[in-house]
Amino acid sequence: MSAHKTPTTGTEASGQEVRAGSGLGPVRSGDQGKEIAGHENLAAATGLDVFVCDRSSLWQRGTNENTTGLLRQWWPGPTNFYTLELGEVCRVQTSINARSRAALEWQSPARALELAISRS
Structure with a gap:
């Protein structure tokens, strides 16, 4: 999937899941818009x-x-999250989860x- 395309189907979006560090299983987050339009398919x-x-x-x-407000402390509104390094995302995740x-x-x-x- 290209960096500018938003997942809209279950098949496309399934590759965008994040594994919860606690071992609880996969987690998927989306907004009410294009990225969650195909939530039944997902x-x-x-x-x-x-x-x-x-x-x-x-x-x-x-x-x-x-959470969006917290994320904006690290990354401004127009940030393309597909381009972020995993280590950077994990560092911010740890910081947010420790607050x-x-x-x-x-x-x-x-x-x-x-x-x-x-x-x-």
């Missing part, structure tokens, strides 16, 4: 559960919007995930 092609916010319920997008969040009672997402896994 689910069928990959076996992933795909969750899409309701168009009229912007409150469901809070985490998405917050405490009010929504997690001031734990980091990494710590909250660790605790959730240990309880199951």
Whole structure:
């Protein structure tokens, strides 16, 4: 897939998944637009559960919007994410996951995930 093309089908998008570091399995994120337009195809092609916010319920997008804001601290809006080096992405991912969040009672997402896994 070329760097300027957005995945629109399950077959194209399945190559864009990211493996969660916790061993929980593949994770796929998309926005309401071209990249998630074929979410049914994506689910069928990959076996992933795909969750899409309701168009009229912007409150469901809070985490998405917050994460976008965090990412913009490292990369400006027009950044082509297909061109980033994996090591750079992993470094930023680690930094974001180590930040405490009010929504997690001031734990980091990494710590909250660790605790959730240990309880199951």
